[in-house]
Amino acid sequence: MPDVALAAKTVQLKVLRYRPGQDAEPSYGTFEVPYTDDMSVLQALQTIKDELDSSLSFRWSCRMAVCGSCGMMINGTPKLACNTFLRNLPKGPVTVEPLNNFPIERDLVVSVGDFVKKIESIYPYIIPKTPKTVEEGPYLQTPAQMAAYESFSDCINCMLCYAACPQFGENPAFIGPGAMALLQRYNGDSRDGGQQKRLDTIHGEDGVWSCTAVGVCSEVCPKQVDPANAINQNKTNSAFDFFLRFVRKDAR
Amino acid sequence: MSESRPYRRPIDPKWWWAPGPYRAYTLRELSGVAVALYGAVLFAGLICLVSGPMAWDSFLGFLRSPVSIVLHLVLLAGVVYHVKTWFETLPKTMPKMIVNGKQVPATEITRKAQMVAAGCSLVLVVIAAWAFR
Numbered sequence: 001m002p003d004v005a006l007a008a009k010t011v012q013l014k015v016l017r018y019r020p021g022q023d024a025e026p027s028y029g030t031f032e033v034p035y036t037d038d039m040s041v042l043q044a045l046q047t048i049k050d051e052l053d054s055s056l057s058f059r060w061s062c063r064m065a066v067c068g069s070c071g072m073m074i075n076g077t078p079k080l081a082c083n084t085f086l087r088n089l090p091k092g093p094v095t096v097e098p099l100n101n102f103p104i105e106r107d108l109v110v111s112v113g114d115f116v117k118k119i120e121s122i123y124p125y126i127i128p129k130t131p132k133t134v135e136e137g138p139y140l141q142t143p144a145q146m147a148a149y150e151s152f153s154d155c156i157n158c159m160l161c162y163a164a165c166p167q168f169g170e171n172p173a174f175i176g177p178g179a180m181a182l183l184q185r186y187n188g189d190s191r192d193g194g195q196q197k198r199l200d201t202i203h204g205e206d207g208v209w210s211c212t213a214v215g216v217c218s219e220v221c222p223k224q225v226d227p228a229n230a231i232n233q234n235k236t237n238s239a240f241d242f243f244l245r246f247v248r249k250d251a252r
Numbered sequence: 253m254s255e256s257r258p259y260r261r262p263i264d265p266k267w268w269w270a271p272g273p274y275r276a277y278t279l280r281e282l283s284g285v286a287v288a289l290y291g292a293v294l295f296a297g298l299i300c301l302v303s304g305p306m307a308w309d310s311f312l313g314f315l316r317s318p319v320s321i322v323l324h325l326v327l328l329a330g331v332v333y334h335v336k337t338w339f340e341t342l343p344k345t346m347p348k349m350i351v352n353g354k355q356v357p358a359t360e361i362t363r364k365a366q367m368v369a370a371g372c373s374l375v376l377v378v379i380a381a382w383a384f385r
Contacts, residue, residue: 018259020255020256020257020258020259021255021257025259026259026261100261100263101263103258103259103260104258104259104260104261105256105258111258142353143353144350144352144353147348147350147353147354147355148347148348148350151348151355166263166267166268166274169263169267170263188348212281213277213341213344213345214273214274214277215273215277215341215344216273216274216277218344219273226344228344229343229344229345229348232344232345232346233345233346233347235345236345
């Protein structure tokens with residue numbers, strides 16, 4: 001950690017602060033942080049917390065873009081603070097804000113409860129087509145069958161896609177890109193038989209139909225999951241299901 | 253007692269014109285209006301054709317007017333932009349294409365689809381030029 005007092009070069013961070021006990025609404029706090037070439041925005045925030053203001057709150061864990069904890073708005077774009085390096089940002093102050101479209105709990109920490117409920121709502125586990133016993137052996141899959149869903153399994157739940165989605169901003173009940181990527185991860189799995197069950201959870205305005213294919217969710221995804229693809233594929237599935245529901249064998 | 257008092261920041265009402273991908277999205281969707289308007293022009297022509305020779309002649313007169321030529325140039329630019337961006341969005345709306353166990357990259361799907369669209373347009377222009385020679 002660089003020494004604040006001896007730093008030759010500094011960078012200014014404008015951090016949106018919100019302390020629920022004392023602030024009626026968020027406001028910016030400005031910090032001069034010692035700059036080094038290899039410094040990430042997360043390290044800059046850690047320097048602030050360690051040496052300038054210990055009350056600053058933010059989430060982080062792995063420091064290597066795996067855990068998805070440190071998502072925040074950096075100069076207005078949703079990014080992971082751990083793999084955003086100060087040297088790659090334009091000169092001048094760096095603005096750091098909590099993720100857009102989420103209620104702010106404190107400083108850079110947002111509420112994740114609704115997102116977790118959405119993840120839970122889409123049956124995020126394999127529902128076997130025909131359950132097998134251990135003696136009957138494993139469920140086999142070809143590389144091509146795996147390629148059909150594999151990228152959707154790379155999601156780290158960082159919620160950057162939700163912060164980028166204006167339709168989620170307009171309608172917080174919208175299931176949103178991340179949960180839909182996870183849905184497609186299971187619906188696209190050749191071993192899975194829960195497609196209809198999941199499809200039934202995503203019809204309507206709060207399901208896939210809030211999406212207008214803005215597509216920025218896929219652009220900001222740090223893992224190239226392409227949630228926009230997951231949603232738009234399922235618009236087709238939802239539309240087919242609307243017309244075919246009367247002729248389905250298991251129609252209710 | 254919980255101190256939690258979540259603060260919801262309002263969404264920027266002008267998000268659709270924010271520079272970068274949001275503005276590109278708005279322009280892509282707006283260019284669809286050009287397609288609709290061009291369809292309306294064709295439909296008006298069809299109605300004039302049904303209404304008799306007088307109406308048809310006045311429609312042809314409108315097509316030859318400077319206003320119509322400017323309108324058609326603007327609509328052509330809009331339609332070309334719409335075709336380009338529509339096929340850029342195409343890979344996001346279709347199931348993943350797996351060929352020989354590997355996923356076909358989105359850029360390749362876009363490029364090939366745009367080439368087919370350009371080819372079809374060219375064939376149509378050639379047929380039209382041949383028919384009205």
